[in-house]
Amino acid sequence: MAIVAGIDIGNATTETALARVDGRKVTFLSTGIKATTGIKGTLQNIAGLRSSLGMALEKAGFRHDEYGAVDVIRLNQAAPVIGDVAMETVTETIVTESTMIGHNPSTPGGVGVGLGLTVAFEKLRDLPPEEAAIPIIEAKHDYELAASEIKDAISRGVRVTAAICQSDDGVLIANRLPCVIPIVDEVSAIDRVPLGMHCCVEVAPPGRVIELLANPYDIATLFGLSPEETKHIVPVARALVGNRSAVVIRTPLGEVKERRIPAGELYIIGPQGKRTVNVEDGADDIQKTILACYPVDNIFGQPGTNVGGMMERVRRTMSDLTEIPIADVYIRDLLAVDTLVPQKVVGGVAGEFSLESGVALAVMVKTEELPMQKLAAAISRELGVKVEVGGVEADMAIRGALTTPGTKPPIAILDLGAGSSDASFMKTDGSVALTHLAGAGNMVNTIIASELGFEDTELAEAIKRNPLCRVESAFHIRQEDGTVRFFSEPLDPSAYGRVSLLHDGDILQPLMLPHINVERVRATRRKAKQEVFVKNAIRALEQVAPSNNIRLVDYVVLVGGSAKDFEIANMITDALARYGIVAGRGNIRSTEGPRNAVATGLVLSSVANGS
Amino acid sequence: MSVFSVWFGQVGTPSALPEKKPAIWLITDPSCPEDAARKVADGCEEEGTPLAWDVRQGSASDLAREACLSSHLETGIGIGPDGTAAIALVSVSEKPYIEMTSGAADEKRLRWLGQAAARITKSQPIPPRSENALMTPLKAEEPKNAQTDKQPAGEEAEKELLTRMLTEVLLNGILKGGGLK
Numbered sequence: 001m002a003i004v005a006g007i008d009i010g011n012a013t014t015e016t017a018l019a020r021v022d023g024r025k026v027t028f029l030s031t032g033i034k035a036t037t038g039i040k041g042t043l044q045n046i047a048g049l050r051s052s053l054g055m056a057l058e059k060a061g062f063r064h065d066e067y068g069a070v071d072v073i074r075l076n077q078a079a080p081v082i083g084d085v086a087m088e089t090v091t092e093t094i095v096t097e098s099t100m101i102g103h104n105p106s107t108p109g110g111v112g113v114g115l116g117l118t119v120a121f122e123k124l125r126d127l128p129p130e131e132a133a134i135p136i137i138e139a140k141h142d143y144e145l146a147a148s149e150i151k152d153a154i155s156r157g158v159r160v161t162a163a164i165c166q167s168d169d170g171v172l173i174a175n176r177l178p179c180v181i182p183i184v185d186e187v188s189a190i191d192r193v194p195l196g197m198h199c200c201v202e203v204a205p206p207g208r209v210i211e212l213l214a215n216p217y218d219i220a221t222l223f224g225l226s227p228e229e230t231k232h233i234v235p236v237a238r239a240l241v242g243n244r245s246a247v248v249i250r251t252p253l254g255e256v257k258e259r260r261i262p263a264g265e266l267y268i269i270g271p272q273g274k275r276t277v278n279v280e281d282g283a284d285d286i287q288k289t290i291l292a293c294y295p296v297d298n299i300f301g302q303p304g305t306n307v308g309g310m311m312e313r314v315r316r317t318m319s320d321l322t323e324i325p326i327a328d329v330y331i332r333d334l335l336a337v338d339t340l341v342p343q344k345v346v347g348g349v350a351g352e353f354s355l356e357s358g359v360a361l362a363v364m365v366k367t368e369e370l371p372m373q374k375l376a377a378a379i380s381r382e383l384g385v386k387v388e389v390g391g392v393e394a395d396m397a398i399r400g401a402l403t404t405p406g407t408k409p410p411i412a413i414l415d416l417g418a419g420s421s422d423a424s425f426m427k428t429d430g431s432v433a434l435t436h437l438a439g440a441g442n443m444v445n446t447i448i449a450s451e452l453g454f455e456d457t458e459l460a461e462a463i464k465r466n467p468l469c470r471v472e473s474a475f476h477i478r479q480e481d482g483t484v485r486f487f488s489e490p491l492d493p494s495a496y497g498r499v500s501l502l503h504d505g506d507i508l509q510p511l512m513l514p515h516i517n518v519e520r521v522r523a524t525r526r527k528a529k530q531e532v533f534v535k536n537a538i539r540a541l542e543q544v545a546p547s548n549n550i551r552l553v554d555y556v557v558l559v560g561g562s563a564k565d566f567e568i569a570n571m572i573t574d575a576l577a578r579y580g581i582v583a584g585r586g587n588i589r590s591t592e593g594p595r596n597a598v599a600t601g602l603v604l605s606s607v608a609n610g611s
Numbered sequence: 612m613s614v615f616s617v618w619f620g621q622v623g624t625p626s627a628l629p630e631k632k633p634a635i636w637l638i639t640d641p642s643c644p645e646d647a648a649r650k651v652a653d654g655c656e657e658e659g660t661p662l663a664w665d666v667r668q669g670s671a672s673d674l675a676r677e678a679c680l681s682s683h684l685e686t687g688i689g690i691g692p693d694g695t696a697a698i699a700l701v702s703v704s705e706k707p708y709i710e711m712t713s714g715a716a717d718e719k720r721l722r723w724l725g726q727a728a729a730r731i732t733k734s735q736p737i738p739p740r741s742e743n744a745l746m747t748p749l750k751a752e753e754p755k756n757a758q759t760d761k762q763p764a765g766e767e768a769e770k771e772l773l774t775r776m777l778t779e780v781l782l783n784g785i786l787k788g789g790g791l792k
Contacts, residue, residue, distance in 0.1 A: 107657055143653070171657045175618065472734055474703050490703045497736040
């Protein structure tokens with residue numbers, strides 16, 4: 001009789017399965033899961049391994065540091081792959097001919113369109129009658145003063161057609177004027193608004209969006225633009241689409257200077273030689289080219305372009321992580337996903353952003369065999385326990401996955417992790433085909449963060465993992481599926497009216513992001529998961545299935561951290577059902593869900609090996 | 612007719628709002644000046660919600676409670692004698708929904724009170740209390756330029772724009788000055 005610990009060191013987590021092995025009889029005692037410390041395969045992993053094993057020991061009734069109770073630790077021969085994600089924009093908005101203010105204050109004042117010359121508020125009283133003026137009101141001026149000065153000017157015959165102000169006073173000023181003019185407020189960098197220029201202000205009625213300033217021909221009409229000039233105004237109009245209020249100021253001295261960043265080409269080297277695909281063609285074309293080049297030897301980006309810089313950055317990161325010389329880093333797979341990237345508009349005044357199209361690229365790099373024997377020796381020294389390196393990770397995952405009730409070989413496993421998506425297929429005779437693909441949980445995070453316009457990866461992870469709701473009153477929320485839930489205690493005022501995440505245990509996390517709603521966040525989250533996981537599931541199965549035909553696979557078991565997600569498994573089940581495949585989230589040993597497959601396999605393989 | 616009276620009025624005076632008009636109620640301690648009430652009203656008005664004002668004695672939370680019970684929008688604000696303030700909702704009966712322990716004399720805070728109460732009635736997010744947070748722009752990537760030795764596009768264009776604007780302003784000044792002479 002022996003106590004065996006199977007320990008799986010993954011990119012993100014270190015999982016332990018603790019079992020009592022009595023001849024051929026295996027009794028599982030407990031499991032442990034902790035975050036992996038350091039890059040997998042390095043000596044830094046020991047700290048994470050200690051806490052994961054300790055957790056399992058404690059659950060089995062031992063002391064958490066009673067490592068001596070374990071007779072043998074079995075480690076996985078970790079797959080030598082590391083993934084990375086990067087993001088590049090393909091388009092960009094540069095305002096060259098005009099200045100624009102396209103931000104969306106929550107409460108602009110008045111309504112309508114006003115055309116005139118911008119004038120400093122202090123100069124309003126010196127204007128001659130009949131002049132069409134748009135005063136620029138800084139925050140230091142009180143709204144009462146602003147309103148009375150404008151009223152005076154109007155009574156002297158000055159045509160005040162609109163106003164732009166810095167503080168949130170738009171409605172207050174508009175309510176105090178004898179006539180209705182559009183007022184755009186909350187313009188933070190008001191000192192950068194050029195004075196004495198032709199300017200147009202538009203505020204749409206509540207519930208509507210601007211029409212004139214979002215139409216290039218209307219802008220051309222307002223400012224008398226030539227056909228060439230109209231061409232240059234298009235980025236402005238485009239950036240203003242969907243706003244409730246906007247300002248466009250024409251600066252006639254502007255020299256037209258356009259600069260396009262070449263997105264660049266990808267060179268994919270396969271068995272039949274080199275193929276080229278332009279990143280601007282989009283994710284679908286990139287993916288088709290990669291498929292045509294399978295199995296890929298290496299991927300490069302065109303030097304001097306965005307994608308060239310991006311691929312070099314990836315190589316450098318990988319080289320730093322793995323200590324492989326940069327020339328020997330081979331990118332073996334790439335997943336491209338079309339996405340939107342909010343970019344600061346060059347030439348904007350109020351920090352405007354425009355959603356530019358971009359492409360997210362995940363790459364997978366094969367490294368040398370990880371030095372697991374070295375790690376095993378070090379662990380053995382530190383813990384005083386015999387350590388063995390078990391079989392290949394994919395074999396172990398299949399052994400573990402087969403403990404899911406309702407499965408039998410031939411069976412395919414999709415291991416959906418954080419860094420890569422791995423697939424393996426076991427035939428009835430026990431032989432195994434295996435593939436590692438770029439793109440998994442981390443890529444979903446990158447896409448979510450990019451499309452919603454923030455950088456915090458933890459927030460992206462939280463959005464990925466939790467369903468959404470909107471706090472509608474002090475006592476109730478409306479969840480993303482429309483159901484309403486009431487709470488007995490008043491909800492926190494900071495979450496009031498906000499789109500929030502509903503964590504386990506009914507904990508609300510309000511999202512402090514501007515201009516979002518439940519529908520948009522949900523669509524972004526689901527699209528990112530579809531594009532990465534569903535695409536990868538099909539891609540992976542095509543590679544491991546007999547004669548690359550997905551229909552020949554009967555059972556697919558999803559394992560790994562991302563299979564635990566509340567919707568990814570369903571999306572894949574749905575997508576694969578079309579091929580007549582039984583696909584679903586694994587339930588390792590009928591108790592563990594999709595987790596612990598490799599660790600369980602490691603324990604089971606010790607029996608098969610007779611150790 | 613002045614538009615102003617529609618947005619703010621004191622109960623029991625000729626300026627009072629029509630009784631049926633949906634409004635947020637504000638009840639202040641007699642020590643609280645009318646200016647403070649007007650600041651709260653500014654916050655409400657900017658959000659498009661009228662404010663009815665009354666003066667009674669009591670603590671901020673008691674006054675807020677009384678106020679919300681009078682309000683058709685079921686939202687009330689109370690300002691106490693000691694610089695404290697509170698927003699109460701009819702639905703939250705045990706205690707005020709939002710409490711401000713000090714600084715109710717500060718102009719910006721008073722306006723925030725009105726804005727927060729108005730947003731609650733509209734079922735919209737309450738703005739953050741700090742002024743700076745209101746202005747924080749969306750975080751996103753600055754346009755960047757890989758593998759070229761040019762300056763980042765953003766800075767370049769920004770500088771250009773500034774120079775252009777300065778030139779414009781100067782030229783304009785000269786032209787206008789010349790014209791007047």
